[in-house]
Amino acid sequence: MHHIGKSGFIAALGMGLLHGLFGLFVIVSSIWLCLALWFQEPFGGFAARALIGIWIAFALSILGLYITQYVLNRQTDVLIYVLFFLIGLFWYFGLEAKQDRDWNPEVAQVLSYEQQGNLVTLHNVRHFNWHADGSYDERWETRQFDLNQITGVNIITSYWMGPRIAHTLVSFDFANSQPLTFSIEIRKQKNEEFSTYGGFFRKYELSLIAADEKDLIYTRSNIRGEHVYFFPVNMSKNEIRALFEEYLRKADELKHQPKWYNSLTSNCTTLVFDMVQAISQRPFPTDYRLLASGYLPNYLYDLNAISHGFTLKQWYEMAYINPRVSKLKNISSTQYSRLIRQGLPKSAP
Numbered sequence: 001m002h003h004i005g006k007s008g009f010i011a012a013l014g015m016g017l018l019h020g021l022f023g024l025f026v027i028v029s030s031i032w033l034c035l036a037l038w039f040q041e042p043f044g045g046f047a048a049r050a051l052i053g054i055w056i057a058f059a060l061s062i063l064g065l066y067i068t069q070y071v072l073n074r075q076t077d078v079l080i081y082v083l084f085f086l087i088g089l090f091w092y093f094g095l096e097a098k099q100d101r102d103w104n105p106e107v108a109q110v111l112s113y114e115q116q117g118n119l120v121t122l123h124n125v126r127h128f129n130w131h132a133d134g135s136y137d138e139r140w141e142t143r144q145f146d147l148n149q150i151t152g153v154n155i156i157t158s159y160w161m162g163p164r165i166a167h168t169l170v171s172f173d174f175a176n177s178q179p180l181t182f183s184i185e186i187r188k189q190k191n192e193e194f195s196t197y198g199g200f201f202r203k204y205e206l207s208l209i210a211a212d213e214k215d216l217i218y219t220r221s222n223i224r225g226e227h228v229y230f231f232p233v234n235m236s237k238n239e240i241r242a243l244f245e246e247y248l249r250k251a252d253e254l255k256h257q258p259k260w261y262n263s264l265t266s267n268c269t270t271l272v273f274d275m276v277q278a279i280s281q282r283p284f285p286t287d288y289r290l291l292a293s294g295y296l297p298n299y300l301y302d303l304n305a306i307s308h309g310f311t312l313k314q315w316y317e318m319a320y321i322n323p324r325v326s327k328l329k330n331i332s333s334t335q336y337s338r339l340i341r342q343g344l345p346k347s348a349p
Contacts, residue, residue: 033092034052037055039197062081099205103190104188113251120145120146125142130218147241149174153232159226172240180210183268186261202262205258213340218336230321270290
């Protein structure tokens with residue numbers, strides 16, 4: 001019987017762990033790269049599938065050679081795999097977001113603005129008229145807002161995939177004009193479908209939409225049948241104005257440098273959180289509910305950003321707008337904005 005000492009056992013165990021880690025690295029990195037090829041489809045769908053097949057054969061061959069040490073030693077196997085994987089990384093991270101694709105009409109225009117003191121003129125504010133079948137009449141407008149007239153801000157969560165995942169919108173109230181809603185969205189091309197998984201792999205550019213409430217929120221509550229909740233948020237007037245101006249900076253940034261949407265790190269909730277962090281005088285704690293965006297109202301309630309004058313359960317009952325608007329048609333923007341606020345307390349500093 002062959003005996004080894006304690007140091008020899010530890011060395012053998014360490015080498016075994018290293019071999020296992022390399023095998024795990026090959027498997028995980030290959031899955032990631034194959035998914036990137038699948039969603040990106042470089043040179044077309046057929047070529048992408050061929051590349052995926054070639055990569056799978058290559059990765060399995062490397063693992064086989066590594067285990068058996070047949071033909072090549074293990075160090076050479078590692079170097080060959082890492083070299084080719086780095087080539088894949090250079091390809092992926094070299095993909096550039098663009099402005100000049102054949103865009104879906106909903107995201108065809110880029111938001112821009114001019115500011116003179118308190119007056120902000122926004123160009124390409126969306127005000128589509130949506131029909132029951134999902135079609136719409138296109139309308140892009142120029143609107144002017146006086147930042148001194150901001151009276152409140154609201155968080156809207158629209159649930160389309162169960163209780164954990166929601167789309168987050170932010171709406172600003174003004175004393176002398178209609179509310180304005182901002183939405184961070186994917187920028188789809190014509191006839192392109194949304195894929196949550198594709199959003200992890202640079203499938204879509206990022207789009208910032210500023211729109212009439214009747215457009216962005218009505219689309220979800222009345223056309224798509226999503227469950228929509230409207231929460232007034234407690235922020236000081238200075239913070240609300242700073243948040244609005246942060247949206248303007250984001251619009252300017254995207255106008256000059258398009259960016260990728262990411263389902264995990266650059267989405268409708270995390271980017272709003274980043275903007276709030278940028279203007280806030282106190283840091284907000286990171287929380288899993290920023291990723292499980294359906295629980296964002298719970299997070300805001302814990303931070304006292306949603307009034308504690310009601311329980312969270314009462315808030316969800318009051319904030320649920322579908323019963324008030326889902327059966328209404330041919331309703332004006334003013335009526336719609338009034339109805340979704342019906343029965344809700346106004347936000348307070």
